């Protein structure tokens with residue numbers, strides 16, 4: 247490709263974008279929709295994944311104690327739990343500490359708690375397992391042994407949550423490609439059709455270029471560039487909409503559902519995710535256009 | 546410059562437009578391809594710039610066998626040719642100058658240089674005041690001269706013209722024919738298809754005759770035989 251051809255290609259792309267403006271806008275919009283759905287899945291998958299990782303790495307067992315437990319017994323109990331080979335650390339949470347952190351987690355709605363007493367929350371032990379034991383089976387094993395100890399009334403650990411979330415992440419991961427795959431195929435056809443219109447609009451010029459021996463690359467380049475521009479525009483639009491939706495849900499949804507803990511943990515797509523969407527857009531546009539060129543540009 | 550060996554063209558499903566053609570055209574010749582309508586003149590020319598594939602036989606243009614060429618090879622072949630058609634094939638939205646310059650630009654000549662070349666050619670062909678005119682505002686003869694300028698802008702070895710005067714009145718046709726002779730005098734090989742038999746007598750160049758797809762006469766061979 248010679249340098250002199252860059253303005254040539256550029257001019258033709260501009261002209262085509264202008265002449266078929268609404269066709270191009272609609273095509274970009276279609277691509278934006280496809281990529282929005284794909285990006286939405288990607289975003290959910292990303293967030294679930296990091297939530298899972300966060301939770302997995304902090305698998306804790308909560309052992310709630312009898313209210314009547316005396317101090318020496320408590321010390322003995324803590325020492326016993328500490329001596330388990332799976333246990334990394336044990337932290338005692340008194341009734342007052344539990345109350346404070348509960349109030350804090352309620353945030354602005356803590357006024358609702360007025361009149362309630364610290365007594366309603368039992369003291370507890372927060373038990374962190376060593377790395378290799380942070381899985382379902384060993385955690386369950388430890389929980390079973392804890393239940394057998396005197397002074398412990400109840401044992402909890404987020405076993406089912408972790409498991410269900412893992413399945414969900416896997417589901418989203420697959421849905422992204424299955425849904426995405428269908429939409430990509432449909433979008434390819436729509437881009438192909440737009441490029442077909444662009445080819446027809448320039449059919450006479452293309453014929454003359456072919457007759458005077460213009461290289462095929464030069465004849466095709468404007469359409470490929472055109473497809474890529476549409477794709478990248480569509481991808482940018484999808485990212486913008488996704489981001490606005492993310493901002494909205496990120497501030498509104500946690501308040502609405504009362505999931506305070508999640509609020510600080512969700513995040514938008516990282517640089518790689520954004521780059522993936524943009525390049526998928528460009529690729530989708532370019533391949534839709536090549537696909538059309540192959541069909542409608544006879545040599 | 547051009548050699549055809551046992552060339553045949555069968556259009557699908559099975560219409561034989563050319564049969565068993567042998568033809569040799571040397572560098573610097575001016576050759577008329579003559580024959581009644583439907584004889585296969587256009588088909589012959591289209592084979593030479595590879596708008597059609599030969600069904601049989603071999604074709605050599607400028608030392609290159611063109612029977613088997615990929616897209617890139619076809620483009621390279623056409624860069625050595627200048628093509629002129631009955632219906633001009635100019636782009637109505639571009640000016641005369643842009644129409645001519647386009648042909649140079651797309652084969653890699655810079656914008657500036659393309660315009661300079663187009664400018665000089667148009668002046669040479671007597672279209673000095675028509676650079677900025679668009680084809681629909683030009684007369685038929687003027688349009689054909691723009692098309693000829695476009696065919697010449699890349700300095701082709703061989704010019705192929707298919708009924709270039711078919712859409713022109715007698716007087717303009719005569720002028721246009723003289724233009725092709727001038728091009729020929731500058732050293733370019735010219736192959737010109739026409740069904741007009743009067744022009745052959747007036748110009749006295751070599752002429753080959755087609756009839757129903759067969760090459761039935763060649764003034765060169767006849768005069769050669771006559772001399773023997």
Ligand SMILES: Nc1ncnc2c1ncn2[C@@H]1O[C@H](COP(=O)(O)OP(=O)(O)OP(=O)(O)O)[C@@H](O)[C@H]1O
Pocket residue numbers: 556557560562580581582583584585586587588589740
């Ligand atoms: N694409 C095609 N498919 C089928 N038949 C064709 C095709 N092109 C041409 N023919 C046939 O081949 C024969 C030769 O056509 P061609 O155009 O070469 O004749 P010609 O000598 O140029 O005629 P004219 O003087 O009218 O231009 C004609 O009978 C025509 O109908």
Ligand SMILES: [Mg+2]
Pocket residue numbers: 586587588707708
């Ligand atoms: Mg013809």
